[in-house]
Amino acid sequence: MKKYLLTGLLVWLPLAVTIWVLGSVVGVLDGIFAWLVVAAQTVLPESLRPMLQSLREIPGLSVIVMVAALLITGVAVTNMAGQWLLNQSNRLFSNIPIVKSIYTSVKQVSDTLFSSSGQAFREAVLVQYPRAGSWTIAFVTGKPSGEVARALDQDMVTVYVPTTPNPTSGFMLMVPKADVIALQMSVDEALKYVISMGVVAPPASSGSSSLPPGGVSRAATPQS
Template sequence: MSAALRKYILTGLLVWLPLAVTVWVLTSVVGLLDGIFAWLVVAAQTVLPASLKPALTQLREIQGLSVIVMVLALLLTGLAVTNIAGQWIVTQSNRVFSNIPIVKSIYNSVKQVSDTLFSSSGQAFRHAVLVQYPRQGSWTIAFVTGKPGGEVGDHLPGDMLTVYVPTTPNPTSGFMLIVPRAEVVELAMSVDEALKYVISMGVVSPPSAPKIHS
């Protein structure tokens, strides 16, 4: 294969690969939501009157309706919990799930992580840093998730940070490290830019931070 032909093929691949992966991910997510929605419709058909079953069956066959239902459910839930009655219901639900054996360990763990990640006042994943991993002199991008606390923090000397080191090209898996703050190099790049750098295996480099002249 000539160099020119190989170049054109690679160029075409770079154009189509991001689009193909994006379509595949979105299709997988919509398919998963459609499956959950279909299961809920079947469950509703066993409870609701028989006169509503044909309408529910038609709803189940509408592709992508689950996405609209999910967005509306999230919106209505967010609106509901902004008042006193909604907050009371959420509190009681948390209390019920927190008292069920086995379920409480899963529910509380997921709730703590989600509250930390999505809280507007939290610091998790707010900025990217450089840390030496897996050995001295070898650097990688990490995301600050907070400071070690509790018993772990009591056993660690000095000012420490908890960071998450993502794997590439799949940043959803990774490693949690506790490192001295003095050994962490803060980056000016945004979290999105850092994730692109990780996912692309270093191919998509973010722009250099502007230098401050004294």
Template structure:
């Protein structure tokens, strides 16, 4: 009985988690789209409210609308006129108290992570953490700068040590480059290794079929 229950769990668990994550994402995007529609009702005449309400109940329309908005924003930001307006927008956000600290921090992180010429999370390495002789996977995020770099003698690198199984939380460390061991595995392979708690290594074979589950 236990063998068959485990075999059934191995079949359905990945599918269930995938469906749950997709449902959460679709629900979040539909909720964002509904919020935009609610804000639009205050700006449009009452004759258009009925049409907006019909759009609110179309499943998946929020995903299409958000993707279209991202695409149009990207096209706008890629030309000279759009870049000028974005600079003015950044300058305005940089003058609002409290907001500027949050906005500038998030913008710097997002620009580093997602820009085509960024180096963050482009290299997986091995580091000794949390003590000597204990190794874990980390990701190089750059090099220390400013006053921090001036106070660190020698060649240092900045690394991010993710937690398991949730890699979105972790620890930021600055370590001598000589203490960092480079890995040939890709960042995706390293993340899979971390999330699986070391069960799924680079180049690992898929789990056996349900009929071959062990006792």
């Protein structure tokens, strides 16, 4: 009986968690969409208010609106007029006290992580952490620069070591390039490995991943 219950739990648990997460996200988006509809009702003519109220009652419409808004925004900022408006908005937010510190920090991180030309999280590697002889998965985020690079006397790489099972928190380390071992697994496979606490291992015949400029060599030999 216990075996069958555990087997059934393993079958339904991933689906239940997926539905719960998606439902929570849609619920948050519906709440934001409802707030926008209420705000629009206060400024638009009274004849349009019943239509807005009917839109508010459609479940999941907020997801479609969000995707459409993202697509329209992406198309708009690809031309000169859109770039000018984006630069003006960035300048405005960068001059507002308190807001500028939050906005600038988030923008720098998002530009680094999601930019198509960026190199962050493009390669999974092995590093010795928290002590020599103990290994963990990390992600190359770049190379030290500026004053930090001048203070270091050897070729270093900057890596992010995620925590388990929550990879959104972790540690930034600057380690010698010779002490880092590059992995063939993709970043997605490495994240699954970290989140599952080593249970979901990627296949041994994982395809070779392309190394970013300044990345580590697969021939690197760890030094104790």
